[in-house]
Amino acid sequence: MQNPEPLLSLDHTKIQLGPQQFGPFSLTVQTGERIAILGPSGAGKSTLLKLMSRELLSRSGSIRLHDRPLADWTLIELSQRRAVLPQSSEIAFGLEVELVVALGRVARQADSNQAAIVSAALQLAHASHLAGRRFDTLSGGEQARVQLARIFAQLWDVQEGLVLVDEPLAALDPGLQFDLLDSLQTFICQRGHALVAILHDINHALLAFDRLWLIKQGRLQANITADASAIPQLELLYGIRLRQLKSDCGEAMMVAPVPRHPSAPAP
Numbered sequence: 001m002q003n004p005e006p007l008l009s010l011d012h013t014k015i016q017l018g019p020q021q022f023g024p025f026s027l028t029v030q031t032g033e034r035i036a037i038l039g040p041s042g043a044g045k046s047t048l049l050k051l052m053s054r055e056l057l058s059r060s061g062s063i064r065l066h067d068r069p070l071a072d073w074t075l076i077e078l079s080q081r082r083a084v085l086p087q088s089s090e091i092a093f094g095l096e097v098e099l100v101v102a103l104g105r106v107a108r109q110a111d112s113n114q115a116a117i118v119s120a121a122l123q124l125a126h127a128s129h130l131a132g133r134r135f136d137t138l139s140g141g142e143q144a145r146v147q148l149a150r151i152f153a154q155l156w157d158v159q160e161g162l163v164l165v166d167e168p169l170a171a172l173d174p175g176l177q178f179d180l181l182d183s184l185q186t187f188i189c190q191r192g193h194a195l196v197a198i199l200h201d202i203n204h205a206l207l208a209f210d211r212l213w214l215i216k217q218g219r220l221q222a223n224i225t226a227d228a229s230a231i232p233q234l235e236l237l238y239g240i241r242l243r244q245l246k247s248d249c250g251e252a253m254m255v256a257p258v259p260r261h262p263s264a265p266a267p
């Protein structure tokens with residue numbers, strides 16, 4: 001059976017930043033697919049995400065969204081199809097939380113549902129209790145939840161969009177990380193959105209994603225299914241050994257790093 005037309009496709013896309021080249025990347029994202037990008041610090045994960053979001057422009061190769069060059073989309077069209085959560089985003093003014101979330105919907109005209117959507121998005125992001133607060137007075141984890149609510153609000157009433165997020169869970173405690181991962185899953189599954197997320201937690205990637213893109217030194221090292229068969233490639237990626245753990249009923253899979261012997265050479 002032929003693959004359906006991809007939602008997003010990169011064809012030999014590359015970019016040079018300073019002395020380093022990133023790519024060429026030839027990758028596809030299908031509607032509804034959940035892809036985790038993993039790799040060591042400085043490997044080029046954010047650079048790849050910025051190419052996909054059009055924050056960075058590739059000088060060679062092509063990127064197409066819905067089979068149309070990404071460069072040809074207007075900003076308004078893009079904002080109604082794909083949402084981006086960068087690694088850090090500065091909000092310069094002391095905006096109220098609801099206003100920050102509503103920023104996700106600035107491209108909508110006559111948005112009569114805005115207040116209801118903002119409220120529902122805050123609830124899904126476990127951030128309803130922050131309504132009325134000034135964004136710049138929130139803790140890092142609270143700000144992360146509000147930013148995620150902004151992404152939810154942006155694509156709340158869209159089907160088959162694209163969500164690109166860079167370390168969305170990094171500022172959250174372990175309990176909230178699982179809650180928000182669950183919220184992200186609910187959000188994208190109900191709408192058929194595709195999700196591409198940069199993560200540093202291998203377990204989050206294995207538990208909640210379909211595929212892994214492993215990035216090292218600016219290159220794609222592997223594009224593989226997110227299951228136990230990925231463990232050897234993950235060990236190679238990070239230069240660590242992993243041990244697979246299973247729950248009593250054998251369903252949930254977690255991995256734990258095996259400490260290196262002190263005399264072992266660093267990767």
Ligand SMILES: Nc1ncnc2c1ncn2[C@@H]1O[C@H](COP(=O)(O)OP(=O)(O)OP(=O)(O)O)[C@@H](O)[C@H]1O
Binds near residue numbers: 018019041046047
């Ligand atoms: N505009 C730029 N000019 C020059 N070098 C850059 C630029 N942007 C990024 N780099 C460099 O490219 C490399 C990859 O950066 P990138 O942010 O993509 O890494 P990453 O894999 O997301 O890392 P981390 O996990 O630490 O966030 C880094 O060494 C970074 O310093």
